[in-house]
Amino acid sequence: MVQSAINGKLKAIVGEAYVSDAAEEIFIYSRDQGVQDPHNPDVVVLPGSTEEVKGIIQLAAAEKIPVVPMGGGLVLSGLTVPLKGGIVLDMKRMNHVIEVNEHSHYAVVEAGTSQGMLDAHLKKHHPGLKHSLPDAPPAATIAGNIAIHGSGHLSQSEGGFHSEMVTGLEVVLGTGEVVKLGSCSTVPGWFSRAPLPDLVGLFLGWNGTTGVITKIGLKLFPRPKFHDVLVYMTEDIDLAPVVLNRVIATSMAEDINYALAPKPDYLRGFQMIVINFTANTEDELNFKRKNIRAVMKDLYATKESGFMPVPPNMKAGFLEAPQKALSKFADVRKGGGFEYVGAIMPIEQIPAACRAGMEITSRHSITYSLGARIIGRGHAVMFFFAYPFNRVDLDEVERVKKALEDTNESVLKLGGIPWKTEVQGQRLILDQMDPATRSLIQRIRGVLDPAGIMNPGNWEVA
């Protein structure tokens, strides 16, 4: 079928206003803010319902047209760049908060609901509850973030990656079938994935290659009234895991982040461990503060490290969720370029990761910000090697690209796994993966997406 005919059918499904192949739209949807090469989609479609998504996928499957689901488009590593053209399925119209269950602490949202929308909804209508916010701009979507195993300000204390906070999904498979997963498949409530066979994982971490998420059940958590932050400072890279583990062991911290950056000058060479904690009463807050300080006493007594006094203007920034520091850093080189290797890795590898990041950036003459968020009370960290660049400076873009490749390799050597990585990084992972696992992944894709239309190019062996 010719493109104009396909576009006509798409317009019949979603309405004329929500289909576009205008040059400016094609340009915007061909790229993200990272260094991956752009690829033009043939058409951009904005569905308004699960039924419309189903219709689009059925059409695409019949015509063998690639489909790339897209949330906020903020992933930075090109996962929503249509590598083989076709349809970019922009989910932003599906942005309704369908349900909030105050008793069972979960929300059901449509896949285009942004982090900011849910946060605002909860603050307005359910002020006692919150969800875990990633340090992404508020336009990042809930679905996009859970689909890439994102993490956020409650990942330390409340169960780990955001994908682990999913209580149920509604998805449209590559065949066009609509499937419900979790308790919502059997009873009305979206409260749990257990005790059923857990199929939710078939759509988390797959970069949209198995289907389109249309609805999500997401865990919510109490929003305590009191909030404070402590910042621990050291020059000793090898001390970081010690400090982090001691704080984790107190079970007092809601969020724990580690940072090392050459800017501003007064922080060059110093590592900061930012410890956020919350409480329902002031007494509880003081109790937590004392406990966290107490476990560090023998360390700060040496005067080689210690808690940094945090003036109110700086404290306000540390108390924010999402944290804006990395977003601000993203523009440090100006010119609108920023990408990072996120790496899911063991906590004890933080020092080695820092050293690798500094060596790589020095070798490629680029600047950096390194850091980590503790996941699930320390079973892993999301370590980031963030490299800003000036998009106009093509030489710098190339150097960043090479640095990202080197960083991916380095992460795997260190025993970590690159997170939401671009296609080249996915291939590195697949090369190192157990062959039986790799084979199973390909077979599962074949079952869920027999026409091979779902975000092709991703999770494929070259």
Added chain:
Amino acid sequence: MPELQFDPDLCAACTSIDCIMKCQYLSLDLARAREERMRIIQGEMSSVLEDCVTCYACEEYCPHGNHPFYHIVEQQERLGVHPVPIPIEKSQVVMMAPRGRMQEMDLKSPLINMCFFSIMKSTIRGALFEGATTIEGSDIFCNLMFLHFARNSTIKERLPLMIDNIMRFALKPSGVQDVICYHDECYGTYTSWARAFGIEVPFRPVHLFDYLYHRLAALKDRIRPLGVKVAYQRPCSNRLCPETDHYVDDIFTLIGADRPKRTYDYGNALCCGGVAEAAQRFELVDDIRAKNVADMKAAGVQYCVFNCPFCFWTLAEPVAKAGIFPIMMSDLCHLSLGE
């Protein structure tokens, strides 16, 4: 490098040892104080060097004007005592370093030196500061805070440059001679520390409270007496210029504020706790803040007034939680003028 004018013989001959005996944070009897004093004079390690909270108060307590605190800081630095964790100290040294960005300025009197606190410039307004111009930032920063870090060397290195910057870029091009010090840390630097180290100050430093008092006197007809009780959080740096403390009472008289009798005021004032917090002495911080705020409450005050922005940042929250309104002195004066 400038040398401290400290007389060891005078110190050794002192019988009262007020520097130690009056200290609110050390608990030594006279015999032990004599021993520790001698250790310090002889350049040996002393528990005083390690336990000092760097509140500056012994500069005021010394009946001989012999600069015991500056001497303690000298000895701390020589012996490698770090009151504050080393990474924090190093980071502060870089953060507050001069940037070399000064350019000739055309300024007018009254010229207010905001120290490093450009964030407080919003207080420079209204009739009190009519026509005022300001200088601020790391190129004119007194650096006296490094007393808290046992780093007289940093002050010695930077202060001459700061004075030169103020003269060359601010005062000479403008024909201004008086520098009104918003923070009495600067005033203390120029009138006490610089003299103690033999550094010449070629301009006239004016304490903010001196300026406020005279400005309020000139605006007397506009003052609407506040009729409130106010606690004064006397900062460590005022220990370097105790002769200015009377301005608090003078200003209060003019604006109709009462400074009720408190345990922790005047010579017995307690530190805000900010420096002790940086020194990781958290139990001490909790103790002195609790005592200080309880003392304010017992005195029945409605306001707690500050000169030092750092004290304000440190103590404003606990004070406010106790139902007392924290306020900078300049803002309290604005209130009295209905501004």
